[in-house]
Amino acid sequence: MSDVTASRTVFPAALSIWVPRLEAVIIPIGALVVGLGLFAVFLLFLGRSPVDFFALVYKAGFGTGFSWKNTLSRVAPLLFAGLCVALPARLGLVVIGGEGAIALGGLAAAVMGVWSGALPGAIGLILMAAAAMVIGGAWIGAIGFLRIKRGVNETIASLLMAYIAIALMNHLVEGAFRDPASLNKPSTAPLPDSLRVGDMPIGIEVHWGLGIGVLCCFLCWILLDRTTIGFAARVAGGNIRAAQVQSLPVGKLVIGFTALGGSMAGLAGYFEVTATHGAANASLVVGYGYTGILVAFLARHNPIAIIPVAVLLAGFEASSGLIQRRMDLPDATILVMQGIVFVVLLLSETLYGRLRIFRPDLWGGKA
Amino acid sequence: MHTKLNRRSLLASSAALGAAAMLPGRTLAADNLTVGFIYVGPKDDFGYNQAHAEGAAAVKAMAGVTVIEEENVPETVDVQSTMESMIQFDGASLLFPTSFGYFDPHILEVAPKYPDVRFQHAAGLWSADKHPMTVGSYFGYIGMGQFLNGITAGHATKTKKIGFVAAKPIPQVLLNINSFLLGARQVDPEITCQVIFTGEWSLAVKEAEATNALADQGCDVITCHVDGPKVVMETAAARGSYVCGYHANQSPLAPEMYLTGAEWNWADVYTGMVKTVMEGGTIDNFVRGGIADGFVKMSPLGPAVSDAARAQFEATKAEIMKGGYSVIKGPLKDNSGNVIAAEGQAFAEDDIALESMDYLVEGVIGSTS
Numbered sequence: 001m002s003d004v005t006a007s008r009t010v011f012p013a014a015l016s017i018w019v020p021r022l023e024a025v026i027i028p029i030g031a032l033v034v035g036l037g038l039f040a041v042f043l044l045f046l047g048r049s050p051v052d053f054f055a056l057v058y059k060a061g062f063g064t065g066f067s068w069k070n071t072l073s074r075v076a077p078l079l080f081a082g083l084c085v086a087l088p089a090r091l092g093l094v095v096i097g098g099e100g101a102i103a104l105g106g107l108a109a110a111v112m113g114v115w116s117g118a119l120p121g122a123i124g125l126i127l128m129a130a131a132a133m134v135i136g137g138a139w140i141g142a143i144g145f146l147r148i149k150r151g152v153n154e155t156i157a158s159l160l161m162a163y164i165a166i167a168l169m170n171h172l173v174e175g176a177f178r179d180p181a182s183l184n185k186p187s188t189a190p191l192p193d194s195l196r197v198g199d200m201p202i203g204i205e206v207h208w209g210l211g212i213g214v215l216c217c218f219l220c221w222i223l224l225d226r227t228t229i230g231f232a233a234r235v236a237g238g239n240i241r242a243a244q245v246q247s248l249p250v251g252k253l254v255i256g257f258t259a260l261g262g263s264m265a266g267l268a269g270y271f272e273v274t275a276t277h278g279a280a281n282a283s284l285v286v287g288y289g290y291t292g293i294l295v296a297f298l299a300r301h302n303p304i305a306i307i308p309v310a311v312l313l314a315g316f317e318a319s320s321g322l323i324q325r326r327m328d329l330p331d332a333t334i335l336v337m338q339g340i341v342f343v344v345l346l347l348s349e350t351l352y353g354r355l356r357i358f359r360p361d362l363w364g365g366k367a
Numbered sequence: 368m369h370t371k372l373n374r375r376s377l378l379a380s381s382a383a384l385g386a387a388a389m390l391p392g393r394t395l396a397a398d399n400l401t402v403g404f405i406y407v408g409p410k411d412d413f414g415y416n417q418a419h420a421e422g423a424a425a426v427k428a429m430a431g432v433t434v435i436e437e438e439n440v441p442e443t444v445d446v447q448s449t450m451e452s453m454i455q456f457d458g459a460s461l462l463f464p465t466s467f468g469y470f471d472p473h474i475l476e477v478a479p480k481y482p483d484v485r486f487q488h489a490a491g492l493w494s495a496d497k498h499p500m501t502v503g504s505y506f507g508y509i510g511m512g513q514f515l516n517g518i519t520a521g522h523a524t525k526t527k528k529i530g531f532v533a534a535k536p537i538p539q540v541l542l543n544i545n546s547f548l549l550g551a552r553q554v555d556p557e558i559t560c561q562v563i564f565t566g567e568w569s570l571a572v573k574e575a576e577a578t579n580a581l582a583d584q585g586c587d588v589i590t591c592h593v594d595g596p597k598v599v600m601e602t603a604a605a606r607g608s609y610v611c612g613y614h615a616n617q618s619p620l621a622p623e624m625y626l627t628g629a630e631w632n633w634a635d636v637y638t639g640m641v642k643t644v645m646e647g648g649t650i651d652n653f654v655r656g657g658i659a660d661g662f663v664k665m666s667p668l669g670p671a672v673s674d675a676a677r678a679q680f681e682a683t684k685a686e687i688m689k690g691g692y693s694v695i696k697g698p699l700k701d702n703s704g705n706v707i708a709a710e711g712q713a714f715a716e717d718d719i720a721l722e723s724m725d726y727l728v729e730g731v732i733g734s735t736s
Contacts, residue, residue, distance in 0.1 A: 070448040184537045286441040321437045321449045331439040
């Protein structure tokens with residue numbers, strides 16, 4: 001066996017360590033390229049030029065200073081929503097109800113802001129963030145609880161609970177927490193300026209949600225990849241029986257990671273309220289939670305990969321407007337593109353371990 | 368063009384061109400104006416957004432105007448980006464962000480950054496002491512349209528029960544419900560109106576459920592106030608109920624059952640505003656009006672409208688067109704018995720008190736909370 005491999009080896013042995021790891025990068029990028037290629041065919045059927053299309057996407061999403069501002073200002077909620085999917089995913093759980101935790105987290109932040117209006121701004125902002133994280137964490141954590149204690153399918157439970165959360169948020173915004181002055185768009189009372197998060201001092205008008213979101217991605221990566229808790233979670237995600245045999249606290253891990261994911265989604269709501277809207281209302285429910293699913297899957301549930309993926313998807317969404325206006329394509333065009341990419345990506349999951357090119361023995365290592 | 372091209376005029380005009388080229392693109396918009404329209408939903412929704420898109424289409428037909436449109440823009444940082452993108456990439460200098468929720472904080476956030484751009488928002492939110500002068504509000508009083516709808520409904524109903532599918536119990540919606548019932552009671556004071564709130568501006572499934580529930584209860588004329596009335600119109604007509612339209616003309620959806628409808632007349636309003644800007648004028652910061660002012664119009668009466676109904680409809684409309692007509696007037700109680708207006712008391716269409724309406728009048732079956 002060894003002489004067979006040796007005869008094939010033309011590369012230094014060091015590559016044999018890196019090439020298999022590249023698998024996790026090259027397959028999703030390949031899926032992205034194939035997906036965009038299929039979308040180009042779709043455009044051709046519509047009689048539109050894919051070249052124009054991608055040029056416009058580039059121009060509107062990444063081509064100018066304003067484009068970058070437009071793109072980056074959309075990234076923050078996608079980071080948090082992506083984490084809400086990626087964290088439970090390491091335990092093998094598919095949680096798709098981040099939208100509900102965003103809505104309730106935003107509401108909790110706004111209500112806490114109204115109550116703590118007299119406190120100094122910094123304390124108020126921390127209390128608001130804490131409220132958003134607790135409520136968001138409790139909401140998604142409850143899904144982990146149902147999964148462990150009652151065997152309820154977490155995917156369906158999280159989706160259905162998102163509808164409940166949105167209805168609850170609307171009910172409270174239109175009832176108990178409504179600002180009587182918000183006549184035609186029921187909202188909570190507006191936050192004072194001291195409780196509004198401003199822009200980061202980086203020369204682009206982007207609020208702090210982006211910086212905190214990136215930080216959270218790094219922290220979650222450390223938790224997952226560099227701590228024993230993260231290791232235990234990955235073991236449980238790989239084989240729950242094996243984890244139980246090893247007497248890992250599977251129940252606590254599931255509840256803990258779903259709750260942590262939910263608290264991230266709660267932060268998405270928090271920044272929407274404190275940085276963008278200044279109050280909680282129905283505008284919290286615009287689908288960030290669902291785009292977050294796509295972000296997390298494209299990133300293969302790697303918290304650091306979530307960052308570039310979120311920027312890419314935000315750029316696509318930033319370009320949606322210019323595409324509508326210049327190419328006379330409907331708004332759903334970008335959704336079609338995202339859908340095609342997502343399906344190709346899911347299909348590409350089957351390729352892992354099957355492509356000979358990524359086998360270490362081909363590159364001078366041991367098979 | 369009968370100007371002769373001689374050396375002097377050529378020199379003068381090239382100098383002017385050169386000077387103009389040095390100015391930022393937006394300021395020379397006078398005879399080539401780019402106007403941006405932004406909608407919160409699809410522009411062919413047979414409803415709120417289509418009404419605005421029809422106005423945009425009328426502007427598109429004007430000479431020297433470029434119209435750019437974007438649909439399905441949520442009331443988030445999205446709409447801020449869309450406004451800036453229209454200004455930066457397309458050179459728009461007049462924007463019509465048409466959804467209520469675009470105003471605060473989004474237009475207020477963007478407007479100060481672009482002092483040369485005019486932002487026209489569809490609502491009555493602008494106030495001189497708080498908001499920039501480059502922002503304006505325009506708004507239509509459509510309640511009397513629902514009042515006229517109610518008159519045709521009052522004639523058409525046999526069960527004396529009419530129905531209303533409503534989005535949220537906010538003042539504008541409540542005024543429409545109350546006006547619809549009061550219109551019907553002009554015909555027969557025994558008529559009642561059942562209202563169902565769906566809780567959302569656009570939620571097709573609940574709108575269909577609500578319409579079916581109304582039909583089950585015997586409501587044989589149904590109207591609505593949701594963003595896209597398509598589902599309500601089609602469902603009601605399929606159940607054999609007559610329908611009154613809202614926002615735009617929905618008669619193609621139910622040609623036999625459509626009585627009439629309260630429509631926005633944005634085509635006139637928008638072309639008027641664009642004309643003002645092209646002539647170098649300034650649009651008033653606060654513009655509003657009802658049927659009498661041409662902001663609201665009625666769909667042509669459908670085949671199911673009787674002669675008696677047509678006569679009363681036309682007579683009332685003629686009264687309204689004279690101006691000063693009041694729908695909310697005494698003696699009037701709400702549906703839990705509190706007095707809204709005493710005998711002889713009347714609220715004009717533009718009375719500020721109507722903008723915080725929180726009641727349903729006597730005869731409306733339903734609750735605001």
